[in-house]
Amino acid sequence: MTEITMACPEDYETIRRIYSQYIDTPITFEYELPDEITFRKRLEGFAETYPVLVAKDSGGHIIGYTYAHRIFDRKAYYPSCELTVYIDRHNTSSGVGKRLCSALLDILDEQGVRNVYSLVTIPNPASEGLHRSLGFSLIATLTDTGYKNGSLRNVGWFEKKLSCTAEPGAGIKKFSELSRATINKILSAYN
Numbered sequence: 001m002t003e004i005t006m007a008c009p010e011d012y013e014t015i016r017r018i019y020s021q022y023i024d025t026p027i028t029f030e031y032e033l034p035d036e037i038t039f040r041k042r043l044e045g046f047a048e049t050y051p052v053l054v055a056k057d058s059g060g061h062i063i064g065y066t067y068a069h070r071i072f073d074r075k076a077y078y079p080s081c082e083l084t085v086y087i088d089r090h091n092t093s094s095g096v097g098k099r100l101c102s103a104l105l106d107i108l109d110e111q112g113v114r115n116v117y118s119l120v121t122i123p124n125p126a127s128e129g130l131h132r133s134l135g136f137s138l139i140a141t142l143t144d145t146g147y148k149n150g151s152l153r154n155v156g157w158f159e160k161k162l163s164c165t166a167e168p169g170a171g172i173k174k175f176s177e178l179s180r181a182t183i184n185k186i187l188s189a190y191n
Helices: 009-020 036-047 096-111 125-133 179-189
Strands: 003-006 052-056 061-072 080-087 114-124 136-147 151-161
Touching: 003 179, 009 036, 009 052, 009 061, 009 080, 036 052, 036 061, 052 096, 052 179, 061 096, 080 096, 096 125, 096 179, 114 136, 125 136, 125 151, 125 179
Parallel strands: 080 114
Antiparallel strands: 003 052, 052 061, 061 080, 114 151, 136 151
16 A cells, blocks of 8 residues: 655655656656755755655655645745646556645645646646546646757646635645644545
8 A cells, every 4th residue: 555645855865766767758848857955955945835745655665756836936826836746657557646646735725725737748648637637627738838859848737726715815824834633634535
């Protein structure tokens, strides 16, 4: 059985290893794998506000991860964020991505996030299917928006509205502000 848990700094290098599996593909538009320090700082920056979650197999090995981050810099965009998910290539199509993202979405809802977006290089039937199964809708296709692996690539802009009941303008809670009991309850629903 796979366990969904919060990532800790000791997990970041394994997360980077999983990400490295996609550097030579059009799934990410990065051309080079960030070095360990840059990648760690990136995740630490995201974790200041949002959760970084990992899926571990029965042997305790990380087989996937997901996190959220701000989609735009201006403060007015506070109720929106972007979701990112990567699964170890040996574990794709196993359902772990859906469980990871579902847990993340539930936590984001508790934080007061209203809209979650995801940018997906298309075509990518597996990722497109995952997002649709999570209730995301394709709201735009950005054509020829990236150049990777010798070709211009389209990007699908997916959106999911959460059931947030927080008062508009109230801001979002940082992940660290959520109670441990709330986080444990959400994670246990996916374990």
